[in-house]
Each structure stands twice: as C-alpha cells, then as structure tokens.
Amino acid sequence: MCEASAYLIQDGKEELILENVDELHREGDVIKMINLFGDQKALEARIRMISFVDNKIVLEKP
C-alpha cells in the first residue's frame, strides 16, 4: 500500500493532518486530499515536498 501521511508545517514543526492519503488535488491555492477511508481535507496550502519512499506529503502555508 502506497498511501501517504500528510503534514503541514506550523511554527517550523510538521503537524500530521491526514493519514492514508490516496489522492491529492490542487485547485487554485487549495489542496484537497482524500484518504483510504473517504475522509477529506481541504486547506489553503502549497506543497513543499512529497516522498514516495517515505509515503510523506509536506505542505506549507502559502
């Protein structure tokens, strides 16, 4: 399974915001994510990095 965990950088620290992310979509300045269980999260953010080895998404505030 290749689902990823999504983190948002807040005050210099990575805060976990959603686990088991299946899909990520960018629409304008908004990142929308949906996970294995159908849970969704949308927030104004930019992608800093994604690791397909560590199954990790790192977002930051715009």
Place this chain on the structure above:
Amino acid sequence: MCEASAYLIQDGKEELILENVDELHREGDVIKMINLFGDQKALEARIRMISFVDNKIVLEKP
C-alpha cells in the same frame, strides 16, 4: 514499491516526463523530481494532482 510516474499536461494530453519518481520538491515555481536511478528533472510547473493509488503525478504549466 511506491515510485510514481510523472506526467505533464501538454496540449490537453498527458506526456510522460519521468518514471520511478522517489521524491518531488517545490522551490518557488519550480518542481524538482528525482527518481530511483538518480535521474533528475526540474521544470516550471504546478501540481494538478497526485494519486498514491495509481502512483501518478500530474503536472501542468503555470
């Protein structure tokens, strides 16, 4: 293995630009990717979507 294939939307079609992507970094308007074999690709683009189920990255021109 969770490596992804990266596509760039050109003229409405998805064009394969890098396979087996391990990591993606955004630096300003530039997306940098590195794959399993150490091949690198950097281009001015934005992420449209990422599927961790289909191991697919879709980029578009800004």
